[in-house]
Amino acid sequence: MFRLRNSALALLLAGYCLAQSSSQYVTPEIRRVGSKLACLCGACKNTVATCQMLECHYSLPARQTIAKLQKEGAADDKIIDGFVQREGKKALAEPPNEGFGIMAIAAPVLAVAAGLGLILWFLRRYRQPGVVPAMTDEEVRQYQDQIDKEFSKLD
Amino acid sequence: MENIGALSILLAFCLTIFAIAASLVGAWKKKPFLIVSAERAVICVWGLVTVASGLLIYALMTGDYRLAYVAAHSNKAMPMIYKFSAWWGGQEGSLLMWNFILATYALVVVLQNRRKHRAIMPYVTTTMMVTQAFFLMLIAFLVPPFQVLSTGGKAIVDVGDGQGLNPLLQYWTMVIHPPTLYLGYVGYIVPFAFALGSLITRQPGDSWIFTTRRWAIVTWLFQSTGILLGAGWAYSVLGWGGYWGWDPVENASFLPWLTSTAFLHSVTMQEKKGMMKVWNLVLVASTFFLCIFGTFLTRSGIVSSVHAFAQSPIGPYFVAFLTVTIAITILLILSRLDYLKSEAPLESVVSRESSFLFNNLILLASCFAILWGTLFPVISEAIAGEKISVDAPWFNRVNVPIGLALLFLTGVGPLLAWRRSTPDNLKRNFLWPTIGMVATIAGLMAFGISHFYALLSLGLCTFVTWTIVSEFWKGTMAIRQKDGLSFVPAVIELTHRNTRRYGGYIVHMGIVMMFIGFSGAAFNQDTTVEVKVGDKFPLGRYEIKVSDIKMGQNENYIWQNAIVEATVDGKPFATLTPERRIYEKSQQPVSMVAIKRQLNEDLYINFAGMGSESQRPTIQAYVFPLVSWIWAGYWVLLFGSLICLVPAKVKMQYARTEVVGVSTKHVPATK
Numbered sequence: 001m002f003r004l005r006n007s008a009l010a011l012l013l014a015g016y017c018l019a020q021s022s023s024q025y026v027t028p029e030i031r032r033v034g035s036k037l038a039c040l041c042g043a044c045k046n047t048v049a050t051c052q053m054l055e056c057h058y059s060l061p062a063r064q065t066i067a068k069l070q071k072e073g074a075a076d077d078k079i080i081d082g083f084v085q086r087e088g089k090k091a092l093a094e095p096p097n098e099g100f101g102i103m104a105i106a107a108p109v110l111a112v113a114a115g116l117g118l119i120l121w122f123l124r125r126y127r128q129p130g131v132v133p134a135m136t137d138e139e140v141r142q143y144q145d146q147i148d149k150e151f152s153k154l155d
Numbered sequence: 156m157e158n159i160g161a162l163s164i165l166l167a168f169c170l171t172i173f174a175i176a177a178s179l180v181g182a183w184k185k186k187p188f189l190i191v192s193a194e195r196a197v198i199c200v201w202g203l204v205t206v207a208s209g210l211l212i213y214a215l216m217t218g219d220y221r222l223a224y225v226a227a228h229s230n231k232a233m234p235m236i237y238k239f240s241a242w243w244g245g246q247e248g249s250l251l252m253w254n255f256i257l258a259t260y261a262l263v264v265v266l267q268n269r270r271k272h273r274a275i276m277p278y279v280t281t282t283m284m285v286t287q288a289f290f291l292m293l294i295a296f297l298v299p300p301f302q303v304l305s306t307g308g309k310a311i312v313d314v315g316d317g318q319g320l321n322p323l324l325q326y327w328t329m330v331i332h333p334p335t336l337y338l339g340y341v342g343y344i345v346p347f348a349f350a351l352g353s354l355i356t357r358q359p360g361d362s363w364i365f366t367t368r369r370w371a372i373v374t375w376l377f378q379s380t381g382i383l384l385g386a387g388w389a390y391s392v393l394g395w396g397g398y399w400g401w402d403p404v405e406n407a408s409f410l411p412w413l414t415s416t417a418f419l420h421s422v423t424m425q426e427k428k429g430m431m432k433v434w435n436l437v438l439v440a441s442t443f444f445l446c447i448f449g450t451f452l453t454r455s456g457i458v459s460s461v462h463a464f465a466q467s468p469i470g471p472y473f474v475a476f477l478t479v480t481i482a483i484t485i486l487l488i489l490s491r492l493d494y495l496k497s498e499a500p501l502e503s504v505v506s507r508e509s510s511f512l513f514n515n516l517i518l519l520a521s522c523f524a525i526l527w528g529t530l531f532p533v534i535s536e537a538i539a540g541e542k543i544s545v546d547a548p549w550f551n552r553v554n555v556p557i558g559l560a561l562l563f564l565t566g567v568g569p570l571l572a573w574r575r576s577t578p579d580n581l582k583r584n585f586l587w588p589t590i591g592m593v594a595t596i597a598g599l600m601a602f603g604i605s606h607f608y609a610l611l612s613l614g615l616c617t618f619v620t621w622t623i624v625s626e627f628w629k630g631t632m633a634i635r636q637k638d639g640l641s642f643v644p645a646v647i648e649l650t651h652r653n654t655r656r657y658g659g660y661i662v663h664m665g666i667v668m669m670f671i672g673f674s675g676a677a678f679n680q681d682t683t684v685e686v687k688v689g690d691k692f693p694l695g696r697y698e699i700k701v702s703d704i705k706m707g708q709n710e711n712y713i714w715q716n717a718i719v720e721a722t723v724d725g726k727p728f729a730t731l732t733p734e735r736r737i738y739e740k741s742q743q744p745v746s747m748v749a750i751k752r753q754l755n756e757d758l759y760i761n762f763a764g765m766g767s768e769s770q771r772p773t774i775q776a777y778v779f780p781l782v783s784w785i786w787a788g789y790w791v792l793l794f795g796s797l798i799c800l801v802p803a804k805v806k807m808q809y810a811r812t813e814v815v816g817v818s819t820k821h822v823p824a825t826k
Binding site for chain 1: 400401430497501502503512519520523527528531538539541542543545546547552683761764
């Protein structure tokens, strides 16, 4: 079909084959559990479900483990707990709602609340629904002349 | 050659120290010759850094493999363009480029202001040169780009050929993306330097804002372009179809963009009303510090990222630099609070002024949330003793509502009047955009779309579009009535009269288009299949067939591609050729995806490889609805930003207004 100048490179290319079954581990059931687990390969910020590197050294074995445990009838929570036991809380894609993990979501909420508080303070401090004095006819005429003059510059 | 390069950097470092000393002593003792001397030193620094940069580029282009940097980031087989881009492919070279861009900005500022702003220029020069000295110190003493390879520290070694640039970086957007992003990062120093200079010398009025307005817009534009090019690169090269992955390095580039966007909005309050002076200083300083922080994040190894440079010993120096400069800035602001007093009160909560406040709150909330999420694994490890991951789902959960709130305010802002909006005014302005939004949501629901955020996002896009179009419409009609122009010249005239306002609306339109693109992510479809050549598989409305596999090689890499035919309803739609490459030197496999781009959706095919036993091609196929709107939105944003840079036809001397009184009688319309 074609001839390669360097057959060693052809062998190299062949060497970069995917494990035959890697695409089998991208099923909806595996994704459901995998979406709650972080891919810890260090190269992406995806979940085990969304990591698209088929041969990823973390997400592929993780998907295989999920498939195996699902076949054995394990519930989703139990599978996830197993990952947390092995890897620690970093195995979870989102911080848990316990311990210091609560701070992950609490801090931005508190920051927004503090920002709103700051705006309220600003509004109270600087809001001055002005009581404006009534102008005399002479003053009104002067301002009207000024407006006419400025508008005429626009033409 | 390496000696001249290293010497240039060392001399430049010494000259920055001289420039700092001469500027400060000159300003303190009122000696103009010292100030001029410092400015000439800035020109010399630029010359020396340019010589060093030129020498490194020459070494990369000619393949001087005695240099460690060249051997690590270039090789003979690389095309010339990538040999050039290897300048910023590694830690040392990219820091040299940082220095080159900073020196160029400093040169332009000094030349532009030879006869202007003489009182603040010594402090502007000092601020820029302190930063320059810091970055030159890094490449002079810690990560030198001109280090030679040697055996046991004695003889210089020429390895003959290099490792080559990371294959993922051998892509056209990577030739433009880093310099563009750096132009943004580094450029924020100019508004910051003028703000500090103005603060130190207690300049009357807001001259620093008027002086640096264009700098701020240009820098923001570079930053936006850099971020979008990075997103485009990730979409086209990484093989998973994502344009944003909430990677720490991506986040680092986004943080200063958010604060500078807040600054570009709130600065209007200072221009028009003399309000928020402290806040604007905080924003401009935060933007600069976030740029330095982002540079630190990508180079210190503090967070793991596929985009980060190799770990190096420069992290603690960044921490020290940031600590000192932040402390000085805070002290300066606190000591000048009397000079930064607001000149006008806020008359109503329902006003344009308030919308700017909320806009700032939302932008800053997003900035804080992203910073918090990026650093949370490090913080949790330091405080709780256990690393807790914060990945894309968390960032999306927090930032999607924030983004939608921002989109809502983008539409609300122009509908509110300066000073105060009356109920009548609100009813008149909000009625039709709101009807448009509700009709869009109802229409989409009728078509079976039920994704909450997508519905809300697309509804808000209609709302904002309506407000922008009506702003143009009202202004155009007024000009047509007054000047008798036809429609298009009237639109041009309107835009030209107030380029910042109408250019800003066009930028908002670009953002709306991007949100349309982001909304499409709710409807992504994908499949991963291992198929025989000739077999078909379905995805969405497409039927996809791998019709052939081909192989070949060139000097740089060996490739294998799949010929993929897509049909719709049995009719040929597109033939795509996704490719896998293995680079000879690094032996790193890289996917070159094939994309059929359309306005409604992209068909995206990745050739993941061949099964080891079956020898069947594995294909990852995706349908990404509306993605093209993101890239189209960028062009609109670019157009709008360029319009903002055009001088307005009508000077806004009357921009700042105050209520002097109220007439007790009916006032007839002006002539």
